Amino acid sequence: MNPEASTGLSSAHGDQVMLFRDVSLGPHEAELRFRLIHLWEARNPNTKILIGEEMLLIDEEGTVIQGFVPAGRVGTFDLSAGFVYKLTKFFGSRSKIQYRVADHSATVSFSWNSSLSVLENHPVLFPVDRFRFHSYDEFRANCDSKGGLYDYVGHMKLVNGQTITDHIVLDEADITEKRHLCVHVQSLEPVMKLYLWDQ
Template sequence: METKGNSSIFSDRKTNKKTVASSATARANGKSTASYAIVMKPNGKSAVSSAILMKPNASTALSFAHGDQVMFFRNVSLRPHEADLRFHLIHFWEARNPNTKILIGQEMLLIDEEGTVIQGFVPAGRVGTYKLTPGSVYKLSNFFGSKNKAQYRVTDHSATVTFAWNSDLSTLENPPVPIHEDRFRFHSYEEFQANCDRKVDLYDYVGHMKLVNGQTITGHTVLDEVDIAEKRHLCVHVQTHDGPVMKLYLWDKAASDFCQKFKSYGSTPSVLLVTTVTPKHLGG
């Protein structure tokens, strides 16, 4: 099986600190779903724990903290909105035409105080207008709820928060309500199999790296950046926590970003977290 990825985050197996990847998800209809957390221990072993998100009460559709009218993500519909959104920016990346490389806009993953994750989008004409920093808390006024396209969908919510011409984004240094910085959902090997070749993105895939461009992961692995730049991609064999090994292909900027992060660690990283992957069968 082959997967294509757009971004990656590493965890160092030799650090004394535990690397924790939490997971949970809340559907757009507000129902609770089971979630999982994978904790990478210093000895390289992983432990799996579970959590449940409680269904929010319908009466809490709007929060009036500090007199502000704040809308939750579960209430975002396909139309213009003047209410404020308050959220953590988990991650953002450039969306480009795969053939022409022309910039389409900026895609974002956002999480609100209820733990609901939604996609955000800044059109190409407004890219650079807003200062975006992953992990920061923002308040957004005036936006448009647009339909989430299936081929680019990485959240359960059917809508995308699209920035409009009159959108106003401000940073909240001391938000009145604490908001989680991340909320990941890890997919099993069976889920990858079930969604292969459907042109639907899955996200939040974590596993142990076994090979990088055919090289075994050792304490002194060095990547050939010139060769990777010429081929415009690299291949990583990643073993999921439940056993199977998959080939993960990183292309263009994702490949160069991988190389830079790989080199930035004092020792060879062993765990890979990837967001936005498209599962495909390779061969038979």
Template sequence: MIPGSTYRLNNYFGSKTKKVYQVADPDVTIAFSWNSVLSVLTDSSIRFPEDRFRFHGYEEFEAVCGLKGDLFDYIDHIRLVNEQTLTEDLVLDEDEIASMRRILIHVQTYE
């Protein structure tokens, strides 16, 4: 992934965050699988604020699972294709999610 680039993510799984894991503050969890595909959008009209976030791997998630702590991310700037952010009062259209399976991701370096 290239910092500052905008990507389209296809074939992912999104769900409401389960409180039992207690490692994520956001209401939505996005999981990647073996057939998830990230592709660079070279001519995107969507502009994101200058901020940053990072992805957590399974090992990092599993290490803090059940410790009643938080695994923080800057997730405000992951947006759905319909421009809805994941921290708004999100209304998930299950049929649309099943048919489209894509989001746009803007990447900034994390320091």
């Protein structure tokens, strides 16, 4: 890896690819290649004003990083979960502790001169989106470290007994009464039952 790849301002050109582990704070001209796992709108919880678009990205090494498109640039980029993209010219900003969804300390922020395109026929297979679970020993080792465990491994199989499809219809009355969802997650061989409780 080129040592310049991790400096504040990379002198990279179009043929240099930076991996997420090398993303640091500050402007970068290097190229990032990633699969978009998920994206969602970030709004002020009180005023409901759009802050921007948050994303979860994964690179060819399986490293996950958070992405962000500021409110003024939302709609500029044609983004769809599951697609593999090539991004050049971005800014590495510090991840906010309370809204952090990835372990990396930096967030890939799309700037005014960012260029994004779908990466067609890419030679490297990017990991698909999935949930990753840590063992008890990993949780115990990280206890009281004031850090988060953000990675993921496995696939959702059932939500409240229903298989995951585009047309899943959950019983809202049942969810309101019990105030939780029951999710079955498959991690390699075992299937875990995960309850998600409201509040």
